[in-house]
Amino acid sequence: MEIKNPKKNLVALFLPSLRGGGAERVMVNLARGFREQGLSVDLVLAKAEGPYLADVPEGVRIIDLGARRALYALPKLVRYLRQEKPKAMLSTLTHANIVAIWARIMSRVPVRLVIREANTLSLSAQNAKDLRGKMMPMLVSFFYRYADIVVANSLGVANDLVTRIRLPRERIKVIYNPVITPEIFAKAEEPLHHPWFQLGEPPVILGVGRLTKQKDFPTLIRAFALVRRERQARLMILGEGEARPQLEALVRQLGLEHDVALPGFVENPYKYMKRAALFVLSSNWEGLPNALVEALALGTRVVSTDCPSGPSEILENGRWGPLVPVGDAKALAEAMLAALETDAPLGPVQSLERFESSKVAEQYLRCLGLINWEDEECKKR
Numbered sequence: 001m002e003i004k005n006p007k008k009n010l011v012a013l014f015l016p017s018l019r020g021g022g023a024e025r026v027m028v029n030l031a032r033g034f035r036e037q038g039l040s041v042d043l044v045l046a047k048a049e050g051p052y053l054a055d056v057p058e059g060v061r062i063i064d065l066g067a068r069r070a071l072y073a074l075p076k077l078v079r080y081l082r083q084e085k086p087k088a089m090l091s092t093l094t095h096a097n098i099v100a101i102w103a104r105i106m107s108r109v110p111v112r113l114v115i116r117e118a119n120t121l122s123l124s125a126q127n128a129k130d131l132r133g134k135m136m137p138m139l140v141s142f143f144y145r146y147a148d149i150v151v152a153n154s155l156g157v158a159n160d161l162v163t164r165i166r167l168p169r170e171r172i173k174v175i176y177n178p179v180i181t182p183e184i185f186a187k188a189e190e191p192l193h194h195p196w197f198q199l200g201e202p203p204v205i206l207g208v209g210r211l212t213k214q215k216d217f218p219t220l221i222r223a224f225a226l227v228r229r230e231r232q233a234r235l236m237i238l239g240e241g242e243a244r245p246q247l248e249a250l251v252r253q254l255g256l257e258h259d260v261a262l263p264g265f266v267e268n269p270y271k272y273m274k275r276a277a278l279f280v281l282s283s284n285w286e287g288l289p290n291a292l293v294e295a296l297a298l299g300t301r302v303v304s305t306d307c308p309s310g311p312s313e314i315l316e317n318g319r320w321g322p323l324v325p326v327g328d329a330k331a332l333a334e335a336m337l338a339a340l341e342t343d344a345p346l347g348p349v350q351s352l353e354r355f356e357s358s359k360v361a362e363q364y365l366r367c368l369g370l371i372n373w374e375d376e377e378c379k380k381r
Contacts, residue, residue: 156309
């Protein structure tokens with residue numbers, strides 16, 4: 001691998017903030033990977049806030065544009081590009097990607113621009129609550145063509161961009177998320193003093209994610225209620241979001257107050273994953289669910305909905321864990337019960353190297369033009 005002179009090659013990573021989420025964690029991991037290759041890295045944030053600020057690697061410069069939303073950061077992003085003239089810029093999250101495209105056009109700086117689409121966009125738009133969200137596919141269809149490369153984090157996301165958004169397939173590169181890092185294994189070994197995870201306690205089923213419609217935790221809670229009719233168990237869902245009141249009401253309605261916990265966002269979910277009897281992904285849709293990969297890497301048995309997209313690719317069509325229909329609490333409960341009754345350890349999952357941070361960072365650096373290679377998809381157009 002040949003990296004060009006890092007002093008002349010500043011790479012900028014643009015996103016709205018570092019609030020807790022999969023896309024934010026991906027960008028922090030990529031920043032670390034780029035620094036490990038000796039490159040200069042700017043993490044350019046519309047607003048420098050969020051719990052992942054504490055995880056930004058040493059040597060990565062944080063640029064706070066001081067804007068409440070990505071759109072409002074546009075003038076300062078244009079100014080940043082003109083002043084710093086990075087060799088390449090990577091952005092993520094759909095609305096931030098469009099702002100990054102506008103900024104490059106307006107700045108007239110020849111920065112190579114790679115944008116990362118992290119969700120099944122057609123479904124996100126279909127379930128959007130506001131007009132901006134519903135119009136996003138139209139904006140994407142028009143403006144994404146001005147990026148040098150569009151990175152999709154799964155084949156499902158790529159196919160959605162082609163079939164629903166009508167982007168040319170040759171402009172899209174599939175690169176999985178840089179999920180597996182040495183840090184998650186170190187954090188998984190940290191002590192966990194929660195009483196549910198002590199010896200002799202019932203098995204804990206774990207869900208992780210923002211409390212939103214996308215994650216469909218109501219189906220997980222209803223499935224858990226069916227599991228509790230058959231055996232002792234507990235359910236813990238790590239995350240925060242606007243659906244908390246509805247989820248708490250459902251827990252009370254089903255009489256599960258003593259067996260379901262919603263502790264909110266936690267800085268280290270890995271020590272919970274490592275000790276959980278089962279990890280469950282109940283999502284309606286995804287791009288590529290990081291938590292599912294992390295649970296597998298930590299040796300935890302998993303069950304997932306076969307939602308678009310990502311789980312079937314991660315689990316290789318059920319090889320590493322059962323896939324059940326979206327929104328089917330009965331099928332999810334049956335898969336959870338079967339997994340809890342299996343005594344054999346999961347064992348090392350093959351093919352997880354696709355998600356190793358160092359390897360993924362190298363693929364991004366190729367697309368960003370900072371590594372010489374022969375792949376025509378990622379050469380400068």
